[in-house]
Amino acid sequence: MNIQTKTIAAPEIDIEKKSSKIRTEFFRRYFRVVHALFAVLILIQFLPDQLTTETYSSYAIWFAVGVEVFTLVLSALIKKPASLNLFVDIVAFIYGLLIAWTLATAKFNVLKAALFPPPGKVLWQFIGDYDKILTNIQSSIGIILQGYLLAIVVAIPLGLFLGWSARLGSAATYISKFLGAIPPIVYIPYGIALLPTFRSVSVFVIFLATFWPVLAGTMSGVMNVEKKTIDSAKVLNVGRFTMMFSVILPASLQQIFIGCNQGLTVSFVLLTSAEMIGAQSGLGYYIKNYSDFGDYTRTIVGLIVVGIVIVFISFIFNRIQKFLLRWKQ
Amino acid sequence: MIKMSKIEINNLTVNYTEKKKSFTALKNVSFSIEEGEFVSVIGSSGCGKSTLLSILEGINSPTEGEILINGEPVTGTGSDRGVVFQHYSLFPWMTARKNVAFGIKQVNKTASRAERYQLADEFLQKVGLEQFKNKYPSQLSGGMQQRVAIARALAMDTDILLMDEPFGAIDAKNRTILQELLLELWENATPRKTVVFVTHDIDEAIFLSDKIVMMTANPGRVYREIKVPFDRPRNRIELVQTKEYNKFRNELLAMFYSDIVSKIGGEEVVL
Numbered sequence: 001m002n003i004q005t006k007t008i009a010a011p012e013i014d015i016e017k018k019s020s021k022i023r024t025e026f027f028r029r030y031f032r033v034v035h036a037l038f039a040v041l042i043l044i045q046f047l048p049d050q051l052t053t054e055t056y057s058s059y060a061i062w063f064a065v066g067v068e069v070f071t072l073v074l075s076a077l078i079k080k081p082a083s084l085n086l087f088v089d090i091v092a093f094i095y096g097l098l099i100a101w102t103l104a105t106a107k108f109n110v111l112k113a114a115l116f117p118p119p120g121k122v123l124w125q126f127i128g129d130y131d132k133i134l135t136n137i138q139s140s141i142g143i144i145l146q147g148y149l150l151a152i153v154v155a156i157p158l159g160l161f162l163g164w165s166a167r168l169g170s171a172a173t174y175i176s177k178f179l180g181a182i183p184p185i186v187y188i189p190y191g192i193a194l195l196p197t198f199r200s201v202s203v204f205v206i207f208l209a210t211f212w213p214v215l216a217g218t219m220s221g222v223m224n225v226e227k228k229t230i231d232s233a234k235v236l237n238v239g240r241f242t243m244m245f246s247v248i249l250p251a252s253l254q255q256i257f258i259g260c261n262q263g264l265t266v267s268f269v270l271l272t273s274a275e276m277i278g279a280q281s282g283l284g285y286y287i288k289n290y291s292d293f294g295d296y297t298r299t300i301v302g303l304i305v306v307g308i309v310i311v312f313i314s315f316i317f318n319r320i321q322k323f324l325l326r327w328k329q
Numbered sequence: 330m331i332k333m334s335k336i337e338i339n340n341l342t343v344n345y346t347e348k349k350k351s352f353t354a355l356k357n358v359s360f361s362i363e364e365g366e367f368v369s370v371i372g373s374s375g376c377g378k379s380t381l382l383s384i385l386e387g388i389n390s391p392t393e394g395e396i397l398i399n400g401e402p403v404t405g406t407g408s409d410r411g412v413v414f415q416h417y418s419l420f421p422w423m424t425a426r427k428n429v430a431f432g433i434k435q436v437n438k439t440a441s442r443a444e445r446y447q448l449a450d451e452f453l454q455k456v457g458l459e460q461f462k463n464k465y466p467s468q469l470s471g472g473m474q475q476r477v478a479i480a481r482a483l484a485m486d487t488d489i490l491l492m493d494e495p496f497g498a499i500d501a502k503n504r505t506i507l508q509e510l511l512l513e514l515w516e517n518a519t520p521r522k523t524v525v526f527v528t529h530d531i532d533e534a535i536f537l538s539d540k541i542v543m544m545t546a547n548p549g550r551v552y553r554e555i556k557v558p559f560d561r562p563r564n565r566i567e568l569v570q571t572k573e574y575n576k577f578r579n580e581l582l583a584m585f586y587s588d589i590v591s592k593i594g595g596e597e598v599v600l
């Protein structure tokens with residue numbers, strides 16, 4: 001008797017447990033603070049405006065709705081709770097920022113209206129200037145890629161070679177330390193004197209800004225390759241070329257990436273600064289040009305776009321790094 | 330004409346100089362190894378057994394004396410020798426399969442990529458790792474890594490196999506499994522490879538070898554060369570129960586310790 005009741009009762013309990021589990025899972029996924037923030041953001045758009053100029057609230061509303069739909073779709077799709085939490089937290093931060101921004105500008109006008117346009121207006125300007133922004137992004141990224149890739153292609157083989165000879169105890173270490181210690185920005189006068197266009201000077205400076213950290217990273221990577229790894233390759237009787245590119249290069253990859261990362265950061269700083277000083281295109285130019293005319297809506301558009309571009313590029317960079325170092329634990 | 334040995338080690342002396350202090354790692358070491366012979370070099374730490382092997386590998390060179398392989402002096406690494414180290418034999422950025430295929434590529438430049446991978450798979454199967462061929466070394470246990478290293482050394486099909494305490498860092502159970510695997514692969518190959526196997530484990534040396542070269546430290550010298558009198562194929566469980574085995578083992582242990590005991594009193598002994 002006992003056994004029978006047990007066998008009958010067990011599945012029922014199981015189903016009950018399962019359904020309650022599904023319910024908590026559903027709550028955990030869709031009932032979050034972020035959605036309350038969304039509601040607040042939408043509601044405050046309907047408060048009366050304090051500004052005399054157009055605030056384009058509808059743009060802010062449509063943007064928020066777009067983000068919210070995207071969030072809900074991802075809430076359903078993302079499997080890992082940790083990734084979902086991360087994504088939702090970022091969205092919550094964006095909502096919070098937009099709420100504060102809207103209240104401080106359009107609704108209570110506590111910031112200087114000329115310098116701080118409301119978010120709706122920035123969105124409106126962004127959509128209006130879409131083509132222009134895309135051209136400037138292309139210009140900036142084109143220069144960075146050209147200088148950056150050129151530097152990597154030259155610095156890595158050279159670093160492998162110099163690092164390898166430095167392992168054997170040569171002057172290469174000291175020479176590269178001296179040259180690498182000079183900040184690349186001081187080469188700009190020579191760049192301007194020697195090269196014909198702003199573009200070529202920018203490529204040149206980015207080349208230098210990337211070249212030294214990548215060279216230094218590669219060299220230190222090569223010098224820190226464990227002797228046992230090299231011995232393993234030696235006893236396999238590998239040729240010189242194979243030793244360099246199939247053994248030493250992957251073994252020093254992690255430190256090469258450190259150099260590449262450093263180069264990328266410095267490149268962006270240098271390029272946007274250079275564009276603000278002397279360019280006729282690019283994101284730095286876009287910001288500087290419009291702030292000179294007192295168009296702070298576009299200045300903020302420019303700032304946000306620069307942020308998005310850098311985040312996007314570092315995302316891709318990290319993906320590449322993760323893929324190439326996937327053999328590390 | 331006298332038949333030449335596969336490997337002849339003649340009066341090998343190695344001095345290291347570190348911080349102006351001279352240190353003799355090996356002094357007048359001589360012995361020979363026949364073709365197809367499995368020889369273990371055994372001794373306490375600091376007896377120079379690993380130094381000896383590194384000279385055989387071609388990574389280090391001797392201060393005096395020479396090593397002849399097929400009558401030719403060793404001047405560097407060569408594709409006639411395959412090596413398995415205790416650690417780090419594998420390249421961590423290559424999968425098990427790629428590691429083996431990379432070794433094959435170094436000795437057989439004409440094989441196509443597909444042929445290399447096929448051969449690699451074959452040898453990974455021999456060591457029982459066909460399911461793990463696409464794993465990176467960091468995803469494999471220490472024992473599995475050594476299996477891959479053995480598969481690579483065997484797949485390279487060199488005449489000589491040099492093994493530097495290959496199972497030294499493996500737990501006891503897996504060590505016996507690997508010893509049996511190595512012995513099986515070596516015994517079933519024709520012609521048999523010449524193996525030089527460095528170890529500090531007496532049971533391992535007896536179970537595997539045709540001949541044991543016992544070394545003594547400070548400076549590293551050959552203490553005894555002992556033929557192992559047991560027939561092949563050997564069954565470990567049956568072998569360890571025989572009187573002969575225990576007698577032989579005790580004799581070896583006595584030699585091993587008499588050497589150490591004779592050192593105590595003067596110099597420091599590192600076991």
